[in-house]
Amino acid sequence: MNIFLFFAWLISLIATFGSLFFSEVMSFIPCTLCWYQRICMYPLSIILLIGMLKRDKMVFIYAFPFVLLGFLFAIYHNLIHYEIVPENASPCVMGVPCSTKYIEWFGFITIPFLSLSAFVLILFFLLKGKNHEK
Numbered sequence: 001m002n003i004f005l006f007f008a009w010l011i012s013l014i015a016t017f018g019s020l021f022f023s024e025v026m027s028f029i030p031c032t033l034c035w036y037q038r039i040c041m042y043p044l045s046i047i048l049l050i051g052m053l054k055r056d057k058m059v060f061i062y063a064f065p066f067v068l069l070g071f072l073f074a075i076y077h078n079l080i081h082y083e084i085v086p087e088n089a090s091p092c093v094m095g096v097p098c099s100t101k102y103i104e105w106f107g108f109i110t111i112p113f114l115s116l117s118a119f120v121l122i123l124f125f126l127l128k129g130k131n132h133e134k
Contacts, residue, residue: 004129008122009048015118016045031096033077040070060130074116
């Protein structure tokens, strides 16, 4: 088993359950950008698990589009959260604003920051795993 693929899967699983915890247990309503990131993260838990169990060398090709899109959504969401991009440039026109900060641990760790961290780590482990197999 590729240990790097295992770590990528583990991070995707933690991120999936973490987002479900925030919405279902803590009752934090996800904004539009949060939903886009979830759409990219949730399938990764399944894709990476199947790729790991089947030892599929093509798993990088299946997972990479989800990771890249989620990464881009997470960067944009963080730019809105840290007021680098104005709120009126966000897709959150109805419901919860994309700038809503439900948590802010240590003054900088927000839910979009956690999402961005997860996508960066998954991308790192996928790239390490791909290079490790050569």
